[in-house]
Amino acid sequence: MxxxxxxxxxxxxxxxxxxxxxxxxxxxxxxxxxxxxxxxxxxxxxxxxxxxxxxxxxxxxxxxxxxxxxxxxxxxxxxxxxxxxxxxxxxxxxxxxxxxxxxxxxxxxxxxxxxxxxxxxxxxxxxxxxxxTCFVEEDRVIAAYYGHxxxxxxxxxxxxxxxxxxxxxxxxxxxxxxIDYDELGRPHQVYDPCIWKDGDFYYVLCGGWADGINPLAEPHAHNKVGFEDLTPGRMVDHLYRSSDLESWVYMGEFMENDLFGFSGDDGSCPYFWPIGDRHILLTFSHVHSAMFVIGDYDRSRQKFVARRGGYLNSGRQGSGSIHAPSAYPDGTGGVYCIYNVTEGRPQDGWAQIMSLPRRYTLGEDDRLLMEPAGDVESLREEAVELSDIELPANQEVVVDQVRGDAMEIVATIDPGEARYIRLNVLRADDKSEYTAVNFHRDVGKDFANRSWSVRDSMIALDPTFSTIGEQGDINQPQSCFFPYLEGEPLELRIFVDRSIVEVFVNGQSACLTRVYPAGADSVGFSIEARGHRAVCSKLQAWAMERVFL
Missing domain, CATH: 2.115.10.20 (Glycosyl hydrolase domain; family 43)
Incomplete structure (x- = not known):
């Protein structure tokens, strides 16, 4: 074709x-x-x-x-x-x-x-x-979706x-x-369409891969002689065009200059929207989890030229991780986005939840910035505020005033010379269970720009010791990267909600994981700095209103 x-x-x-x-x-x-x-x-x-x-x-x-x-x-x-x-x-x-x-x-x-x-x-x-996805016109809403x-x-x-x-x-x-396609994705796939309109034509962008196998094809590839040892494919999204929503023309591959995905990625669940003076393509990889690409929309050729990109959580997909996006412009140059979050254990009669909504904007050098969206502050109850908490080197400080399993915690920290700071949430009194929010300073490259010239810092959300229970999986650590500038405060917004921990850092990055503590007393909070002293200049915490049963 x-x-x-x-x-x-x-x-x-x-x-x-x-x-x-x-x-x-x-x-x-x-x-x-x-x-x-x-x-x-x-x-x-x-x-x-x-x-x-x-x-x-x-x-x-x-x-x-x-x-x-x-x-x-x-x-x-x-x-x-x-x-x-x-x-x-x-x-x-x-x-x-x-x-x-x-x-x-x-x-x-x-x-x-x-x-x-x-x-x-x-x-x-x-x-x-x-x-x-949905596209809103003046007099109607159009949904394009994959009939399976x-x-x-x-x-x-x-x-x-x-x-x-x-x-x-x-x-x-x-x-x-x-469309019939083989284990290498040929000729192309039709699934997870994203729809928009440009001029007189509607466009849909469908997920896919090419030039190798993908987890969606592996069950077939493993059973066919000659496909067992193939290399992983590359992410591809396929573009179609129509003037009437009924008859469609295949336009070919949409993205150019993609240096930001890794082998085996596929462009599932694509969302394509303007952001600032660029465009953003949000997708999901069945290998590496949620992704984004920033670039330019060349309308004359109907191509998307990539400039930056990366992963929104570095860690495995599934078993309690971020999954597929759904996004829509916020009306002021940003994009709102929400994700489903998978389960790490069997539940009684239900499974999976949504993340908090996020607002994506562009910062300096087209870096993707993010913060919680919507009126989440309206849920705050029973405020606690502390200041100037000394964090001696290599000593855990338990904050007894902050306890709960449905909370928002905002910690503003001066790390001083400390290279590593850990905040423990859902902590048992004897520390048999806890979920760690770890700050690692200057530990990695600028992943979104494929550059070694910038040393990004990292937040690692580590559920390794989150439960002593025997059911389900313990998710591997989930991480996100951001540029931390010497002398600026470290601000962490931590949302704890029973079986999910979601962290936003300095308005620049975010990560999340599911956790399943077993103990009734696993509701505590602590902070520690390693190697050098630090100061938590302000600590705010709120119990959060219950919205859903």
């Missing part, structure tokens, strides 16, 4: 399609005005089921208080974060009782307080409604009602059916 060649896919690839089975999950058609919709939602069978399900999980000690968790069963990739008629909409791979993936749906005014809505997109001609199995491929649906409750699938089936 060659770039520039025209394809009308309505009747091709029929040999891949099985007989369609409509979803068995209850579905309601709603009115077109907001007031009536709100009334209809009060009697909706799914919302009643969700409320009962959430209530039944209220006492689960690992269920987060203020990170979004699924109302029933599990969730996977977030999808189509968007802003429509005064509200934020979050979609995600939801799992109703029938076991097929539907688009779950929640709505918020501040990106923090989410309210469940009924499933939005249902699998009908496809077996599952997998990942995709059966009459599968790239699906497009539209909605124009106030709460995005009613969706209509364009053509009633895949507008680009799945």
């Amino acid at each position: 060659q770039p520039g060649r025209f394809y009308h896919y309505a009747s091709t690839k029929s040999r891949l399609w099985r007989r369609a089975v409509k979803s068995r999950t209850p579905r309601q058609t709603f009115s077109s005005d907001r007031a009536t919709q709100q009334q209809e939602l009060q009697d909706n069978v799914l919302l009643k089921r969700f409320a009962e399900s959430r209530q039944g999980k209220e006492r689960d000690r690992y269920r987060p208080f203020y990170h979004f968790s699924p109302p029933e069963n599990g969730l996977n990739d977030p999808n189509g974060l968007c802003y429509w008629q005064g509200k934020w909409h979050l979609f995600y791979q939801g799992s109703p009782d029938e076991g097929r993936v539907h688009w779950g749906h929640a709505v918020s005014e501040d990106l923090i307080h989410w309210r469940d809505l009924p499933y939005a997109i249902y699998p009908d001609t496809e077996e599952n409604s997998f990942s995709g 199995q059966s009459a599968a491929g790239l699906m497009v649906a539209v909605s124009d009602d106030p709460l995005l409750l009613n969706w209509e699938t364009v053509t009633g089936k895949a507008v680009i059916p799945n």
Whole structure:
């Protein structure tokens, strides 16, 4: 299949399609005005089921208080974060009782307080409604997503009602059916589409890889003679164009000058948006976790020329790590983004959560900056504030005033000459359990620029001693890198929420991990400096309001 060649896919690839089975999950058609919709939602069978399900999980000690968790069963990739008629909409791979993936749906005014809505997109001609994105026009919202199995491929649906409750699938089936590709990704793949519009044309960007094998292909490669010893592929995203959302032209590979991915990466779950005077491509690698690339959008050639890039958590994907993104412009030159976070142990009747929303902006030399987004400060309760805490060299300082498993902690530290500082959260009184937040000064290169000329510092979030329990995996340390300038304070915003620890450092980087402490007293906090003394000039902590059951 060659770039520039025209394809009308309505009747091709029929040999891949099985007989369609409509979803068995209850579905309601709603009115077109907001007031009536709100009334209809009060009697909706799914919302009643969700409320009962959430209530039944209220006492689960690992269920987060203020990170979004699924109302029933599990969730996977977030999808189509968007802003429509005064509200934020979050979609995600939801799992109703029938076991097929539907688009779950929640709505918020501040990106923090989410309210469940009924499933939005249902699998009908496809077996599952997998990942995709949304594009907002003046009079409607367009969703592009991956229909998995059966009459599968790239699906497009539209909605124009106030709460995005009613969706209509364009053509009633895949507008680009799945393409047969081999273990090397040839000719290309059609999955996880990102949609936008430029001029008179709509574009979708699909995940993929080329020139080697990928974890998505490995189960096949391992069973076929001649593919066992192939090298890992490179990340590729494939571009299509359409004037009417029905007929599509394959445009070829989208990104040029990509020096920032590693072998084996794939461009899954792509999101492509303007940021500052550049563009950002956010993706997920099934080998190396969440990624970003900063570059220039050449509209005349419909190419993305990479300038910087890197990983948002350095550590394995899965088993309690950051996963797929969902992103949307913030309206002021930045981009909001939220991720799903995987499980590291089996849960009773539910699985996976969302990260806190982040706001990405560009700093000096196009460095990606990040901070918590939304009105997270509105959750703060029971404030504690301490100042000028001396940190003698090589001595742990337990701060008895800071205790809890659903907290925000802001630590402002003058590290002095100390090269390493550790903060322990979810610490047991006898230190049999704790999760360490480690600051390592000047330990690595500027990963996002592939440069040895800048020595970045690192935050390593280490759950090695987070639990003495026997169930599940203990995640490997997760790390993020940032430029620490001598003499400036180190500011860590640490969000502890039952089974997740999420850290933001100096507004420049962030990392997270899932943890599962077993002890009831694993709620303590301590700080220590190694090699030289340091000072915690200000320590603030708050208990956080419970938003979700």
